Amino acid sequence: MTDLGVHSTAREMVRAIASREITCSELMDLHLERIAERNPQLNAIVSLDEERARDGASEADRTPYDERGPLHGLPWAFKDTHDVAGWLTTYGSPLLRDNVPDRDELVVERIRKAGAVPIGKTNVPEFAAGSHTFNTVFGTTLNPVDPTRSAGGSSGGAACALAAGMVPLADGSDMGGSLRNPASFCGVVGLRPSRGRVPAWPSANQWEALGISGPLARNVGDLALLLSVIAGPDPRVPLALGDPGSAFAPPIAGSLKGLRVAVSPDLGGLIEVDAEVAAAVEAAGRTMAAAGSHVEADQPDLTLAEDTFRTLRAWVFQAGFKDLLADHPDEFKPSLADNIRAGEGLTGADVARAYEQLTAVGETARLFFERYDVLLLPTSQVPPFPADQEYPADINGRPMTTYLDWMRSAYLITVTGCPAISMPGATTRDGLPIGVQLVTAHGTDRRLLEVAAAYESLDFETRRGARR
Known part of the structure; x- marks a missing residue:
């Protein structure tokens, strides 16, 4: 009899299956029981098909051992913006409520x-x-720590399901913080990899520079396991980085001793930050200093990143959704429709300017990481907000006039192209998770995982105590 449970690590689950301590079917039953217990309240997993799940687990039990991969037998719920052949994939839109991809x-x-x-x-x-x-198809996903609060997004269902023990690992994607913000809100680990690390195919625009897929996990070792599977080049994706996925496989170990760390709770005044979030970032800096890092207050100049992100995002959304919006103007949430329409007035000169700025911000980051090994800043500018709000109305009395304003701490980093990871850093006075964001130079994803693992190895109570 195994002591394995739904909150065991993914690596422990894989090892238990390989050593025959548990079957794939038994592991599936554990997770389906957990889903039945938590999902009716949290609404993290949609389009659940228990019969197909059990059939898939039975088939996995029959797979010869020499044909098994590194995630063999793990129950999986894919993000509903990722096409899965034969499975309902709605993108959270009523326009695609019956969409079943064929690949x-x-x-x-x-x-x-x-x-x-x-x-x-x-x-x-x-x-x-x-x-x-x-969304209007499935409703709202709630925070697993406090179901009156948001789970974040856009990978909110993934982060919530993971934190609640409904899945052992999760895939997601991130343009302006969609892996990092839900990780922060749900108390898990979320990595936005370096630009080009996880290739996307098919894609209408292989040169799009903002969005990327990545992993979510409950710990850094599990996250590295998933990154090792999804990273690596593909001949269909010309801008993919060349390192094989195996370069990121666990074990992951590192040290904070001697690291040059820049700490910035507000990116030099570019972002408004809740006081408890700022305190968590400052505490993380003190913790890293106590562990031997050389910590200074500093940040790269990301002033150009604001216009760059807003322009390129509007351009991407307008190109992708303009025809759908024209045909179905009442089938989009108003904030998304406004975002799409924001791209209508863009000129070639606007897009060219944004790409020049994208290059300049990347160069700023490159030079910054010649002086520092790590940048430490907030993941999200606020703790989880009430689930009945679309976004926070204000931070410290400063109005947030669009659904993007409160996400600057994530999307300004997006523009750098650098890998960024959200780690559980602290909790609020009310017990809500606060994530801290660690960033390293473009292409140094393995180094970032090592730093994150070293930070994770510090006792959480010690990290939280550093706030006092």
């Missing part, structure tokens, strides 16, 4: 090839727009 996209293809067993999808905001997970 897997690349990140799904790799996860399924590694042996994961599909059970359903994870909930998303409409077309993954915004960092609060709600």
Whole structure:
């Protein structure tokens, strides 16, 4: 009899299956029981198909051992913006409520090839727009720590399901914080990899520079396991980085001793930050200093990143959704429709300027990381906000006039192209999770995982105590 449970690590689950301590079917039953217990309240997993899930687990039990991949037998709910052949994939939009793709996209293809067993999808905001997970197809995903609060987004269903023990690992995607914000809100680990690290296919625009898929996990070692599966080049994706996925496989170990760390709770005044979030970042800096890091207050100049992100995002959304919006003007949430329309007036000169600025911000980051190994800043500028709000109305009395304003701490980093990870850093006085964001130079994803693992190894109570 095994002591394995739904909150065991993914690596422990894989080892238990390989050593025959548990069957894939038994592991599936554990997770389906957990889903039945938690999902009716939290609404993290959608399009659940228990019969297909159990059939898939039975088939996994029959797979010869020499044909098993690194995720063999793990129950899996794919983000509902990732196409999965034969599974309902709605993108959180009523326009796609009956959409069943006939092929897997690349990140799904790799996860399924590694042996994961599909059970359903994870909930998303409409077309993954915004960092609060709600839509008119499935409703709102709630925070697993406090169900009156947001789980974040757009990978909110994924982060919630993971934190609640409904899945052992989760895939997501991130343009302006969609892996990092829900990780912060739900108390898990979320990585936005370096630009080009996790290739996307098929894609209408192989040169799009903002969005990328990535992993979510309950710990850094599990996150590295998933990154090792989804990372690596593909001949269909010309801008993919060349390192093989195996370069990121666990074990992951590192040290904070001697690291040059820049700490910035507000990016030099570019972002408004809740006081408890700022305190958590400052405490993390003190903790890293106590562990031997050389910590200074500093940040790169990301002034150009604001216009760059807003322009390129509007351009991408307008190109992707203008025809759908024209044909179905009443079938989009108003904030998304406004975002799409914001791209209508862009000129070639506007887009050219944004790409020049994208290059300049990347160069700023490169030079910054010649002086520092790590940048430490908030993941999200606020703790989880009430689930009945689309986004926070203000931070410290400063109005947030759009659904993007409160996400600057994430999307300004997006523009750098650098890898960024959200780690559980502290809790608020009310017990809500606060994530801290660690960033390293472009292409140094393995180094970032090592730093994150070293930070994770410090006792959480010690990290939280540093706030006092």
